[in-house]
Amino acid sequence: MIQVVYDGTYEGWLTAVFDIYQFKFNDVTFGTEDRPSTSLFTGTHTVITDQQKASRVLNGLKAKLTTEGLLRLYRTFLSEVDQSEEIMLQFVLHVFDSKVNIEGDFGNSNVWNLRKAARIVKRESYRMKAFVRFKLTKDELYYALIEPDCNVLPLIKSHFRSRYADQRWLIYDAKRKYGIYYDLETVSTVQLHFHDTKGTAADLTEICDEQEDFFQELWRRYFSSTNIEARKNVKxxxxxxxxRYWKNLIEKNGQ
Amino acid sequence: MIQQRVMEKLEILADAAKYDVSCSSGQSNRKNKDKGIGDSKGYGICHAFTEDGRCVSLLKILLTNYCIFDCGYCVSRKSNDVKRAAFTVDEVVELTINFYRRNYIEGLFLSSGIFDSADFTMERLIKIAKKLRTEKNFNGYIHLKAIPGSSDDLIREAGLYADRLSLNIEMPTETSLKLLAPEKKHADVIRPMEFLREEILGYKEEKKLIKNSPLFAPAGQSTQMVIGATKENDHEILGMANYFYEKMNLKRVYYSGYVPISNDDNRLPTIGTAVPIIRENRLYQADWLIRYYGFNVNEIVGTEYPNLDLDIDPKLGWALRNLHVFPIDINTADLELIKRVPGIGFLSASKIVAARKFKMILPEHLKKMGVAYTRAKFFLTFTKSFTTQKDLMGSQIKYQILSQQNSKYKADFSNQLSLFQ
Incomplete structure (x- = not known):
């Protein structure tokens, strides 16, 4: 058994696949530089991320997968589920092993495990398109905090860019401590340093637009008025x- | 003070609009134009879910709940003693824009009580949509009510701004409409529906030839029927729905289980009568079978079985009436037939057809693919038999399937006892 350590990026992981083929590693587990494994290994191989190697693997996959299939692999990478990298490797091995496209081989566990992990990410990125709640600040920035299970920011970026093209916005993943920021031209990745007291009432009134509370309250009232009590179905x-998402949903946090 | 009044209005006018169950924001594809606000994707987004489990996708409000009509089933009817309110055009525009910018909603669903005249009401609705589209460069979703009785010109104008237009038939038969809304006729709704069908078709044809011709209600039209307020059976209801799909090209028919709103009207169920949620659910299931599973309405309901079973879904009901079709071999059967197996959805069905090219499909594969195998197994046979299938009668299959599932609505399955008869 060998542990393959890479830098945690998608390019890094693709380079790792290249190395695995080159050195004919068998029985691989993955580790990243900030996520070292505690179990015992017969050996460790450290991957040096290499654009060329990564794109050779990617092009190989492109030739054998549909766009959706390729996206599924990437989604799984963002899923952060247990063993996600191993699931991806098994899938990729299966892809390269077969002469035909194997995406439809639903009876195969390599195919199925990848779909399962990718589906979790797809669902959550859909949810985050829905559950982002922007708050307007005094300097006309719409900002939102999210704490998703998966690393979905890369997947929801283009949705928010095309939709909110005429307003500056920031969506911050408080769990992974980074955000995406749109400055009316491009979306960039940003890292912020919040104080521990973030989110307290005093903080927010200080930075929020004077109309912000009013619209939040309107939304809460709308949310409860549109409910039909006689059809209550909490399940x-x-x-x-x-x-787990309520914390950042205005309508679930009454004042 | 102004803010306080807007809040109050929103509460009144959202409350009055909530019995319209449509909340779809999909099927339109409006791009964000010239760096404006918003876009509509082919798929809708549900931004929140209320405690009744319904999705909140659009800001669904009435422009006003003042109304000159007195329809028994409607909470805003003239004779009902409720608080009345009316938004101004600008208030609706500001609410929509500010909710949209905060990512609370996909867009606006605007309906209205009829004040003054149909044309006057329609003009106001159009004014709001027009302001959103032209002044605010808003490209989010807009669903407008087409007011029965308003002029063709106005309805056409509405289509140029709205993604979807809808006219609610409300009562499944003319008799019920006469009983509860004597001032109205089905024709008032059918005629503008026909007009819209032609306009939508016309603009679609034009769009094929001239790419930059305007969008006209790209998400089509829909309607709604109130269920359980009057005596119609499911045969009549689904027959009507089928008519809308086939003859009017409607995108959706919504079924709204009647929520009792009054104790003073002996024509209607009183407050406290349970909302027919199961029946509504069964109607939606039947609706999907017709639209996506290739079922003909007559296979699901007919003169001999005018009502859907409450305790089993309509697909299982059909299968039990047609045992001669089964069992089928999942490894060779046509896709269309696989879709008809209880416990197999249409996504699973196409997965099965794709997967069997690689290897023979066995029960464990089906379970993996998300098939409800405990339900499907009664209708399937496998080339290599490893379990001996007993000869079961329809009622035995039904009993076995029902004993495996656990519905919180079990108490509402009124014909439960008929199982053992």
């Missing part, structure tokens, strides 16, 4: 809007 409500 369904929770299924669609799981509790």
């Amino acid at each position: 369904l409500h929770l299924q669609h809007m799981p509790r």
